Amino acid sequence: MxxxxxxxxxxxxxxxxxxxxxxxxxxxxxxxxxxxxxxxxxxxxxxxxxxxxxxxxxxxxxxxxxxxxxxxxxxxxxxxxxxxxxxxSGKRTRPDSHDGHGATSWRDYFRINTDHKVIGIQYTVTTMLFFVISGFMALLFRAELAQSGDQYFNPQTFNVLVTEHAILMILLVIIPAFAGLGNIVIPLMIGAADMAFPKLNALSYWLLPIAGVTFIAGMFAPGGGPSAGWTCYAPLCAHQPMGNIFFNMAVQWGGASSIMTALNFLVTIITMRAPGMTFWRMPLLVWANFSTSLLVVLATPFIAGSQFFVLFDRVMHTNFFEAAGGGYVLGYQHIFWFYSHPAVYIMLLPGFGIISEVIAVMSRKPIFGYRLMALSLLAILVLGFSVWAHHMYVAGMAGWLRVPMMASTLLIAVPTGIKIFSWIATMWNGKINFNTPMLWATGFIATFVIGGLSGVWLGAVSIDIPVSSTYFIVAHIHYVLFGGSVFTIFTGIYYWYPKVTGRMYNEKLGKLHFWMTFIGFNATFFPMHYLGTQGMPRRVADYAPRFQELNAFASIASYLLGASTALFLFNMIWSWTKGEVVGSNPWRAMTLEWQVSSPPPTFNFDEVPQIVGGPYEFGVPGARHAILGSAQAEPVATGGH
Amino acid sequence: MSAAAEAHEHHGPPPIHYSSRINPAVLGIFLFIGSEIMLFGSFFTAYFFDRIVANPAQWPPLNEAGVPFERPWFLALINTLILVTSSFTIHWATVSCKKGNRAGLQAGMVLTFLLGLTFLLTQVIEYHRIGFNTNDTAFAATFFGLTGLHGCHVFIGLLILLVITIRAFRGHFSPSAHHGLEVGGIYWHFVDVMWIVVYVTVYVL
Structure with missing residues (x-):
């Protein structure tokens, strides 16, 4: 060989x-x-x-x-x-061989491929596949919830569907979708030919489908699937049917994949930047992935630990969290949320980066408060580690712990608010181009503000206690993770679609997709705030008849969401071969990935580019971000290859 | 790195521009160790909850016979000394390599590997004769959890040491190119230092 x-x-x-x-x-x-x-x-x-x-x-x-x-x-x-x-074994290796680079046929996407652009596509397509699968699960249990009473699923099956929907959306869709988009653009944005460790990159992608298949296999494991919710609280989780072992182990695969990618991003961003690309000249997407990767590397081991413990409690009969054997039951929740709260920021910070890119480019203005935008990411990163126990106000932990957790939770609203206001200030008096990515970006701000504000409410102990474990929580997390993270993923996919494929998506379908999703999303989840305050508990297959009308409404609206996703997939697949061919820089952006052809050449740059200025100097006379080698001196906004 | 620019009709990537003086592999292993410390951190957290927050009457708790569980601290102390010695031998191997002394490199690696193997086998025998099992209270859970997690790291470390030793005998590594040795050495030092923390926590305190 x-x-x-x-x-x-x-x-x-x-x-x-x-x-x-x-x-x-x-x-x-x-x-x-x-x-x-x-x-x-x-x-x-x-x-x-x-x-x-x-x-x-x-x-x-x-x-x-x-x-x-x-x-x-x-x-x-x-x-x-x-x-x-x-x-x-000391055999001759091929140092820096490039035969794993690039893709010439669809088969190349089904093997170990070391090209960051191919890996990025592998990631993104995989996540979209799981988006459809776990979204379909949601439609199934929304059908059950359309009426009070038991219709299609028994409570066990219902809980399996809810558990799988949540964990797949988190570990197989949102987190790796950002890894995919980051893989495609980070090396391009910092002027590198590839990631620092291409072989590790290829391997970390392949852990992802393994995690996904293991999760789904768990549903069909003898004895039954995991039904303890995605949080998998001990000791309930240690006494679940066998499918839960698959759940625990799949989390390990997904976590390993995410740590390896984050490590790769960090080393790439630190060591592979083009000359002149100082930290203060990096695009905010790179900043966002830098902070996220730090979070992933430091926090993810805690979810690995928590899943190991419940697995040991079950398989090796240990007593980590079994009170009868001297274990401390709440220890699980502390360890779990010490990862899973930072995970919320893992699922948001890269999205913040995407939104910063799109808003600056589509408003034709320099980003407002660039340095503060970068520093607020780091502030969220640090504060994110200090808020975990706000998930446990009613769990029975020490009462005094509530107050500092409430204070730090409310404090996080400050750096997040800095970002929201900076985006608005960037758009202020801008020459805004409301195309599909910009619609998604502005739609994101609207929905995320709602989710963020309900988060501030939930951070307050006195509000959290009465609405704990109700649909208010369901509404909040969907406003943050769907209205927040998934909207930014769509923003990113539309924004970089012409770069990755060389073709433009269909603008009309893109806008229709946005409006269907925006209306369907708000119609599905906004009523849940009210249901929650009225006391409808989450994670139940049946509910009191008085919640009937709004649930039926939410279920019908959720099918609009399903239809919008079908439209999105059609647009993506159809435009990949039939879309209008566009030049290298349809958005007239300044960052480096738009200065090379679409799709980019195998090694991105013929010569290492020289960075001479900031990435968003729109409208600043004479400002340039980078000088590229002669071979690529291709004027902006003319035809690509 | 760019030495592999194959002379073909097609050119490869432009030479890599490094924006940091630190070698990517070395930075990578440090970040990985940061992640590993957090993994150990989660095990120490579980230990802390089971020992302090759950507030058992005494630690180690009483076993079925009514006496506290016995921790073989003296055997583990000798094992600790073995592992610490191996840190010095791998350092000797690295220094020898940098000076171009191949015999020193090879001897240092073989010694390190054997010391590590001794440590792991001693731990296996210790597990076998320790007199309690994983299901004996939260004490046993944290004991086997922390020492077992560390044992897994020693096992992985031994595989890495084996690779480095084989390569040392195949003539790899030179005074100017020894990142593989250095990275493996950093990992092994981490395993050793982590053991001292585990030892003090689990056997002494």
């Missing part, structure tokens, strides 16, 4: 015959997955036999090890570890 010549830009010459089974790829996956998978299960049996434990084949340990060993077999088959194996 090492002897293959450097025929880069094309997949290594397809092997034939038996070589097909040994070369990295899906043929090798066919035998490595069962081989490694069953070896893992065999080791479990061997240990249990040697230790004289009965029964030798026990479902808990088998599921735990199987959810590691089968995916490892898949990764080995795909060739995720080939480079490191050669490197480790």
């Amino acid at each position: 090492t002897s293959v010549t450097h025929d880069h830009h094309h997949a290594p010459a397809s092997p034939s015959g038996l070589r097909k089974l040994t070369a990295p790829g899906w043929y090798r996956v066919l035998w490595t997955t069962p081989l490694v998978g069953f070896i893992g299960l065999g080791i479990v049996g061997l240990i249990r036999w040697a230790a004289d434990w009965d029964p030798i084949w026990k479902s808990g340990p088998l599921a735990t090890v199987g959810t590691v060993s089968f995916p490892m077999g898949l990764l080995i088959g795909l060739g995720g570890f080939d480079f490191w194996t050669y490197y480790a």
Whole structure:
């Protein structure tokens, strides 16, 4: 395999015959997955036999090890570890080989690919697939909730659907969608040819579908799926059907993927910036991903820990959170929220970066308060670690802890407010172009302000206590994560679509998608504030008849959301081949990714660009962001390739 | 890095411009260690909750026979010394490599690997004879949790040491190019330092 010549830009010459089974790829996956998978299960049996434990084949340990060993077999088959194996055994490796770069056919998206642009597309398409899957789950349980009484699902199945919807939306859609968009644009924006660790990048993408498939497999595990809610509170979670083991392990895969990507982003941003690209000249999207990645690297291990503990409590019968054995039950919630509150910012800060890009470009004005925009990201990052227990006001924790948590929660509204007002000030007197990305960006500000304000209310102990575990919480998190994060993801997808594909999406369909989503979203979730204050509890399949009308209304509106997503997918797929071909810089933006062709060349830049100014100096006479090498001296807004 | 610019009809990427003096691999391993410290942090947090916040009558608690669980602190102390020694031997190997002394590099790596292996095997035997199991109260949970998590890191560290040792015998690493050795060494030092914290917390306090 090492002897293959450097025929880069094309997949290594397809092997034939038996070589097909040994070369990295899906043929090798066919035998490595069962081989490694069953070896893992065999080791479990061997240990249990040697230790004289009965029964030798026990479902808990088998599921735990199987959810590691089968995916490892898949990764080995795909060739995720080939480079490191050669490197480790001292064989000749191909330093900086580029044969894994670029994509010439759809097949190249289904293998280990080291090109950050290909990985970005892999990420984004995967997340959209899971967006459809988990959105469909939501439509299913909205059908159940359209009427009071039991119609389609029993409470167990209902809870499985709710749990899976939430965890997939968080770990398989929002967080990796930002990783995908970041992968595509960060190296371009800072003037690098690729990420710092391309092979690690390829590997971290492939952990994502593994996490997703494991989550979904958990639904069909013998005994039943995970139904303890996405928070998976101990000790409930440790006494769930076996599907919960799949849930715990899938969180580990997703978490590992997210840590590896964040680490890669950080090293790339710190060490690979083009000359002249100081931290104060970086586009705000890069700043946003820089802060997010710090959060991911430091906080994600805590969710890994929390899932390990409940898994141990179940499989190894430990007593981390079992009161009967001297464990501390609330310890789980503290450890869990110490990740999962910062996770809220992991799901928002990159979106803030996207919004900053789009608002400055579409308003044709320098971003208002650039440095404060960057510093407020860091302020959110630091404060984000100090608010976790506001999720636990009614959990029975020490009463005095509520007050400092309330204070720090309210404090977070300050840096967030700085960002909102800076965006508005950027638009003020701007020459605003209300195209699809800008519609999404402004729509985001409207919905996110509602979600942010209800967050401030919930931060106050006296308001939080009566509405805890009601639909008010459901309304709040959807205003923050759908009206916030998902709106920014759509903003980013529309904004960079012409860069990634070289073609423009259909503007009319894009606008229709926005209005359908905006109306459908508000109609679905706004009534839930009222339902919550009236006392409708969350996570129940049935409810009192007095909540009937608004629930029916929300269910009908949610189907409008489903239809709008279908429209979006059609627009994306259709425009990819049939859309109007546009030049390299349709938005007349100044950041580096728009100064190269669309789609960008394999190595982004022919020469390392020289950065000479800020990224948003619109309307400033003579201002330039970067000087590119002669080969790319292509005037702005003329045709690309 | 750019040495691989293959002479072909197609040019590769432009030479990489590094905006920081720190090597990407070294920065990467430091960030990874930061993440690892937080993972240990979550285990220490669980320990803290089970020991302080849940407020048991005494620590270690009483076992079924009515006496406190026995922690083999002396054996673990000897094991600690073994692991700390291995930190010095890998440092010796790195210094030898930088001076171009291959025999020193090879001997240092072999010694480090054997010391690490001794530590891990001692821990396995300790688990076997310790007299309590994972299901014996929250004390046992945190004991096996922290030492087990650390044991996993020693195992991963041993794999890395094995790789470095093989490469040292294959003639890799030179006074000017030894990032693989350095990065592995940083990780191994981290494993050692973390053990001292784990030891003091779990066996002594």
